[in-house]
Amino acid sequence: MSHLQLLDTYFSQHRSQHLEELFEFLSIPSISSLSEHKSDMVHAANWLANALKKLNIENVSIDETKGHPVVYGEWLHAEGKPTILFYGHYDVQPVDPLNLWDSEPFQPEIRDNKLYARGASDDKGQVFMHLKMIEALFATEGTLPVNVKFIYEGEEEIGSPNLPAYVEANKEKLAADIILISDTGLYAPGKPAVCYGLRGLTGVQINVRGAKSDLHSGLYGGGVQNAIHALAEILASFRDKHGKILVEGFYDNVLPLTEEERQAYQELNFDEEALKEEIGVDELFGESGFSYLEQTWARPTLEVNGVFGGFSGEGIKTVLPAEAGAKITCRLVPNQDPDEIVSLLRQHIEKHKPAGVDITIAEFDKGAPFLTPFDHPVIQAAGRSYEKIYQVPTAFIRGGGSIPIVASFDQILGLPVVLMGFGLNSENFHAPNEHFHLENFDKGLRVLGDYLHEIAKTTF
Amino acid sequence: MSHLQLLDTYFSQHRSQHLEELFEFLSIPSISSLSEHKSDMVHAANWLANALKKLNIENVSIDETKGHPVVYGEWLHAEGKPTILFYGHYDVQPVDPLNLWDSEPFQPEIRDNKLYARGASDDKGQVFMHLKMIEALFATEGTLPVNVKFIYEGEEEIGSPNLPAYVEANKEKLAADIILISDTGLYAPGKPAVCYGLRGLTGVQINVRGAKSDLHSGLYGGGVQNAIHALAEILASFRDKHGKILVEGFYDNVLPLTEEERQAYQELNFDEEALKEEIGVDELFGESGFSYLEQTWARPTLEVNGVFGGFSGEGIKTVLPAEAGAKITCRLVPNQDPDEIVSLLRQHIEKHKPAGVDITIAEFDKGAPFLTPFDHPVIQAAGRSYEKIYQVPTAFIRGGGSIPIVASFDQILGLPVVLMGFGLNSENFHAPNEHFHLENFDKGLRVLGDYLHEIAKTTF
Incomplete structure (x- = not known):
């Protein structure tokens, strides 16, 4: 059987157990901005560290910072192969206004194949996918195709005030060939996306x-x-x-857009009419000579x-x-x-x-823009992995927003950043009734597993 | 003795008694904007009506409106002579913040020949001067040189919401030749002013x-x-x-300024440096080709x-x-x-x-500008009366602000408005420690008494 068939079988057989574990992770109210949740933050960090240890991940540590701790782990036995540094965050947004939630934010519930809980999509659900993908590869192949490191922080929702210093101080420990972050979304339902740039x-x-x-x-x-x-x-x-x-x-x-990028954006057939309807305006407004996606992603x-x-x-x-x-x-x-x-x-x-x-x-505070070149092999490899599972061409996109920590990784560690996310913009992260489409949980596990194999055979 | 000498003697002899009466009037907390002072408003209106009655003023009435009442009175026995309609208000501003007052706002106190109380300057003190001037003329001459009408409202500090309708409904009763309002100020200490226009x-x-x-x-x-x-x-x-x-x-x-007006303003030698110091700016700013007074009064x-x-x-x-x-x-x-x-x-x-x-x-609500021509005889007569008492040339000024009710009088009754006020800008009307310089109370009584004689002999 191919590695994909093996993964597929494993994830299918262990789905209930995985969801049970994820429920446990999601039930910890790890709200980083509220001091009364300080012990919950420690609880969530411990939970994550233990989960890594159970996977044969080595040198797992809970590293103190001036704020909430960073959870670290590594497995470096794929000799001669690249190292992927996984990043994510175990902290979540506050839940107010509580009365607008249809179920308790820290009592996960599945309705219509969507998992409702604070953090389901942003970002505990996606961090959990990293772990289960590793578990499945070990279970089905006995090893990993590449080396891996993990760094999960507890302060992303409050602007990662202590992470740049941590990264700076741990440059060698964090040395890798790629950073993989799962904290973004698909381009649209059923249409996966690799995000290779942020403003x-x-x-x-x-x-x-x-x-x-x-x-x-x-x-x-x-x-x-x-x-x-x-x-x-x-x-x-x-x-x-x-x-x-x-x-x-x-x-x-x-930096001007390349012809390939403009072409790629154009092929997305962005629906301006739907956007106008969504935000309630009669006309869009922006710099002439650029499409809406160009205006918001690259200008x-x-x-x-x-x-x-x-x-x-x-x-x-x-x-x-x-x-x-x-x-x-x-x-x-x-x-x-x-x-x-x-x-x-x-x-x-x-x-x-x-x-x-x-x-x-x-x-005000500043954050640099970031760009991994569109044609970088690790970006194109991510596109291939998505496409195998979703069975449609991957969108290569940028984000109009800013994730300052991404630029910090880029600048301090000097590595290509790959944003492979599985959320959807409609999933109410930062709002009541946050949820995660389990369809993308299931597919995403397989995409990530495949990506490790893709990277193992990619030259860059 | 001339009428001025008679008045002078009368006011000197009755000063303590007059101040005692004014203290009584000022001690009524007639704050129009606060509903808990509704009965105080009625009390103040009654006090004023009784004071008019004691002066032989006839047809004194307390006229209901949708808000606080209007006090009316008249004396029309100066056959063939003009009629002056006196306007003022018996309501006052709130007193917050109370802790910034050096004495109780409704317990009048004289310090350094200044009378401290809410309403001392704006406008009970000045309304009271109308009454005492009438009293003095009757006492010293047995009659009045002109006909007089009085209209005192209780809602000036809340924008006179009901007065225009009252004036409209009582056009005939209020018919007169001049409206005299004492609710403005001198140009500067010792320098009297007739205000003949407002924006x-x-x-x-x-x-x-x-x-x-x-x-x-x-x-x-x-x-x-x-x-x-x-x-x-x-x-x-x-x-x-x-x-x-x-x-x-x-x-x-x-309407362009006349040469006479520009000349009159220029002679005031307005001190721009002092203004910059007062308001804390390095440079003034305004339409070129006009002086500061022209910019703020007539543009x-x-x-x-x-x-x-x-x-x-x-x-x-x-x-x-x-x-x-x-x-x-x-x-x-x-x-x-x-x-x-x-x-x-x-x-x-x-x-x-x-x-x-x-x-x-x-x-928003609108208010028309008003202007009684600079060279109108009733304006020039007012200048003469001031000059006789203050012994310096009168300033003929406009006001940059708006008193909507003045324009209403102008428009509804079609009469020349004469603003003869005796306050000073430094007297904290609308602020803690409102006060009234008694020097101007004393001089103002004489100016007003003389003005009735001036009007009696003015053709217009």
């Missing part, structure tokens, strides 16, 4: 101050600058009316995320506001540098400062 | 909507319009960088009073906001029409609507 993020808060306190708009209006007007002028100066960003030098380092943005100033209660208050502010973030694409972009934003704001106000700028 | 007010709230809910700026950013950006473009389009309003037709009906404005949209908490939230809004008000000058201006604003917004959003506009 980065940087941003600033602009604070505008005019007079030392709000003034009466009757007594002073017409003779003193209005902080909101001044801010609006700056905000309006950032983009032209088609959304093209007017900050000088902003696009200078943008940088400058968005005002929030604005405030003056009186915003009901009715009218005839104040001449002394202060106004806006929060701005840019999604960055390869090869834009977050620090350089902030510096360009500062220059732009300085150049467009209206008369009669002072401006201060505060910087 | 009007109109405004809109602009609500911008993009998608049906906030979107993830990573997933959708670059392909969907941002409601705050769209709003900022509209706001920025309203003015050029010098503050000139770019709404088409906005200035079409603006219209368009101010954003408030703006909101997206996330305004601490830190960052990478939202692509679906909604944003701004509150805008325009101060209007003669002869701008509030309704027409709103219609021009609507056209401007429609013309500048960015792609990808819907806009709705809500209108």
Whole structure:
């Protein structure tokens, strides 16, 4: 029998047992953001470490950080073969508002072949798939086709504040040839996707101050600058009316899309009408010369995320506001540098400062964009594994969002990152009634098992 | 003895008694905006009605409205002479924060020849001066040089919601030749002012909507319009960088300043440096070609009073906001029409609507500007009365703010309005430690008494 037939048989025979174990993992309320769940975090880390140990994974450790611990393990007996570093997270989002859940978030329940629980899709369910795939390979083949390392953190949902330092401090221990992350989704139901790029993020808060306190708009209006007007002028100066960003030098380092990428996106036949319906707009809006997928995956943005100033209660208050502010973030694409972009934003704001106000700028946390080249063998290999199981061509996609830790792996360890996820955008991660389609749990186990074999025979 | 000498003697002899009576009036906590003070409002109206009756004022009535009552009275026995309609208000502002008062707001206290109490300056103190001036004229001359009517409302501090209807319904009863209002201030300490014009007010709230809910700026950013950006473009389009309003037709009906007015303002030697110091700005800002006083008294404005949209908490939230809004008000000058201006604003917004959003506009209450011509005899007469008592040239000023009820009197009754006030901007009306300089109480009584004689001999 082929390795795929063996895996298939094994997963079929052990499905109930696997789900039982996953229920156990999911029932631990490992909410990283709430201090009252600190012992649950330890519990979940222990559970995971024990699960790794049962798989013959070696050097399993629960490594302390300044926050929640990192679970590590390895198996390095596939001599001469590549090493895959698996990453995932065992922490979950809070569950509020609880009354919107149809079943208890930490009492997993299967309805209509979907597993409902907090963390089912994001990310405990997918971390669990790594483990069961390893178990199946050992059970059916007695060994693994490649070397493996595991690093599972407990702080992804709070922005991975301690992981970069951990990775930096453990560079040698974490040395590998690929990082495989299962924390993203399919392109669409039945249509698998390899994500090979993500946008980065940087941003600033602009604070505008005019007079030392709000003034009466009757007594002073017409003779003193209005902080909101001044801010609006700056905000309006950032983009032209088609959304093209007017900050000088902003696009200078943008890596253009290759013809192959544009072709691949076009073949996805993205349904703009369905999108408009979904988000409730009459027209889409973006930089001309680029498709919607190109705009959101491979072009940088400058968005005002929030604005405030003056009186915003009901009715009218005839104040001449002394202060106004806006929060701005840019999604960055390869090869834009977050620090350089902030510096360009500062220059732009300085150049467009209206008369009669002072401006201060505060910087937000930054995250670099990441890209494993579209034609990298480990990306193409992932596509083949998906295709064997799902029986349709794999979508090669980027993500418009940012997972700062991915860029950290890329930058600190210098490895190609492969995002092989099995969730669906409709699965309510971060919301009530999070669930995971068990169809993708089942298929994903087989895809991951196959991928280890694909990597074993790939040269890169 | 001249009438001025007689008045002077009378006021000097009765000062303690007058202050005692004023203390009584000020001790009634007639806060119109707080329902728990409803009985105090009735108490204050009764007190005022009784005070009028004691003066031989006839047909005194407490007229019910949908809100707090109006106190009316008249004396019409100066045959062939003009009639002055006196207006003022017996309601006061709330007193919060109480802990910032150095003495109880409703236990009047004199410190350093200043009378401290809520309402001392705005407006009970000034209403009381009307009454005592009448008392003095009767006492010293046995009659009045002109006919008088009184209308004192209890809702000025909540925007006079019921007074226009009352005035409309009582047009004949209120018929007069002049309206005299004492609810404004001197130009500066020792420098009296006749205010002959006020700006009007109109405004809109602009609500911008993009998608049906906030979107993830990573997933959708670059392909969907941002409601705050769209709003900022509209706001920025309203003015050029010098503050000139770019709404088409906005200035079409603006009545230009006369040479006499510009001259009069220039002679006031307005201290721009002191203003910058006071409000804490390095530079003033306004339409070029006009002085600060011209900009704030006689030029219209368009101010954003408030703006909101997206996330305004601490830190960052990478939202692509679906909604944003701004509150805008325009101060209007003669002869701008509030309704027409709103219609021009609507056209401007429609013309500048960015792609990808819907806009709705809500209108705020409107108030017309008012102007009694600078050279009107009743204005010039007021200047003469001030000058006789204060011994310095009177300032002829406009106010940049709006007192909607003044425009209503102007429009409904069609009479010249004379604003003869005796407060000072530093007197904390609407704030803790409201007070009234008794020097201006004393001088004001004499000015008002003289003005009745001036009007008796003025042809207009």
